[in-house]
Amino acid sequence: MSKKRDLVLFIASSLDGYIATKDESLEWLFNIEGEGDNGFSEFYDTIDTILMGKRTYDWILNQDLKEFPYKNKECYVFTSSFAENTEDVKFVNGDLTNFIDKLKRQNGKNIWIVGGGELLHSFIKEKLVDELIISIAPTLLGKGISLFKEGDYQLNLSLKQMRNFNQFVELHYEVKK
Amino acid sequence: MSKKRDLVLFIASSLDGYIATKDESLEWLFNIEGEGDNGFSEFYDTIDTILMGKRTYDWILNQDLKEFPYKNKECYVFTSSFAENTEDVKFVNGDLTNFIDKLKRQNGKNIWIVGGGELLHSFIKEKLVDELIISIAPTLLGKGISLFKEGDYQLNLSLKQMRNFNQFVELHYEVKK
Numbered sequence: 001m002s003k004k005r006d007l008v009l010f011i012a013s014s015l016d017g018y019i020a021t022k023d024e025s026l027e028w029l030f031n032i033e034g035e036g037d038n039g040f041s042e043f044y045d046t047i048d049t050i051l052m053g054k055r056t057y058d059w060i061l062n063q064d065l066k067e068f069p070y071k072n073k074e075c076y077v078f079t080s081s082f083a084e085n086t087e088d089v090k091f092v093n094g095d096l097t098n099f100i101d102k103l104k105r106q107n108g109k110n111i112w113i114v115g116g117g118e119l120l121h122s123f124i125k126e127k128l129v130d131e132l133i134i135s136i137a138p139t140l141l142g143k144g145i146s147l148f149k150e151g152d153y154q155l156n157l158s159l160k161q162m163r164n165f166n167q168f169v170e171l172h173y174e175v176k177k
Numbered sequence: 178m179s180k181k182r183d184l185v186l187f188i189a190s191s192l193d194g195y196i197a198t199k200d201e202s203l204e205w206l207f208n209i210e211g212e213g214d215n216g217f218s219e220f221y222d223t224i225d226t227i228l229m230g231k232r233t234y235d236w237i238l239n240q241d242l243k244e245f246p247y248k249n250k251e252c253y254v255f256t257s258s259f260a261e262n263t264e265d266v267k268f269v270n271g272d273l274t275n276f277i278d279k280l281k282r283q284n285g286k287n288i289w290i291v292g293g294g295e296l297l298h299s300f301i302k303e304k305l306v307d308e309l310i311i312s313i314a315p316t317l318l319g320k321g322i323s324l325f326k327e328g329d330y331q332l333n334l335s336l337k338q339m340r341n342f343n344q345f346v347e348l349h350y351e352v353k354k
Contacts (some may be wrong), residue, residue: 016325060190095204138333138334138350142327143328154317157317159344162346
């Protein structure tokens with residue numbers, strides 16, 4: 001029997017916990033000296049499925065990219081309204097926990113939850129996230145869009161690995177169940 | 178000429194940036210497996226002066242300790258109202274920046290700013306902090322008292338060291354000026 005797939009948050013954050021400025025810009029992040037792609041392609045090889053919220057999906061479409069960046073992965077976009085599937089993504093609404101339970105029981109590599117915000121908040125509250133890989137940028141942003149929202153939950157983690165890519169510190173935790 | 182003294186924040190925080198629960202409890206922190214004193218006594222030897230806000234001072238007094246824990250250091254408590262100096266601490270009010278500039282020009286070891294909250298916020302905004310040493314606990318608390326308050330500032334940092342004490346990750350940054 002194959003190991004159950006893990007649902008992993010992989011994201012960069014400022015030291016004070018912001019993933020973007022209030023206007024959803026990542027410019028502050030791109031100017032910091034890292035190393036290679038700061039572990040992204042290594043991580044990307046460990047997953048075959050991607051989850052994101054509608055807002056993150058719209059943000060990606062607005063970036064004026066030549067093509068959708070996650071073409072070779074199974075990509076699900078969570079939305080509360082109806083939307084037609086595209087060549088690149090499937091839209092999902094309805095019971096989150098049920099959907100994720102089914103997904104985790106399928107064979108495959110790990111599952112990446114992209115981005116913070118509302119979707120991540122639901123996942124954290126429902127204890128659906130198995131691992132966190134957070135790249136901490138050497139910046140205090142002062143304000144912006146928070147990685148973690150305030151809520152009535154507490155998760156105990158277990159440190160799996162720490163390393164740095166030049167100025168970025170990557171912390172890798174497992175969520176204790 | 179001796180090196181100018183640095184003002185250092187040394188503190189533990191949850192991964193989501195809280196230093197205590199809403200009721201100012203640190204119980205969640207004491208149950209986590211660290212190593213020795215997680216670098217505290219090593220750090221404590223590098224400082225001879227301590228700064229804290231009145232609220233932190235009152236919190237310490239309420240802990241029912243046998244004696245004031247920082248007896249062998251020069252200890253300043255910042256307050257907006259008048260208070261009589263004690264055997265253990267001197268109270269300070271008035272212009273923060275001016276006071277800190279004078280303090281940094283005196284000979285001595287580094288200066289520790291204890292705690293987060295209002296005092297730290299003023300120090301960060303005025304760019305008075307030279308180094309940050311943050312011990313990240315393997316916990317998402319969900320809510321509590323934030324280490325960093327939201328504000329109109331951005332600080333660029335430089336990673337000086339990273340290490341772990343069992344489950345605690347200590348990140349050591351210099352503030353770029």
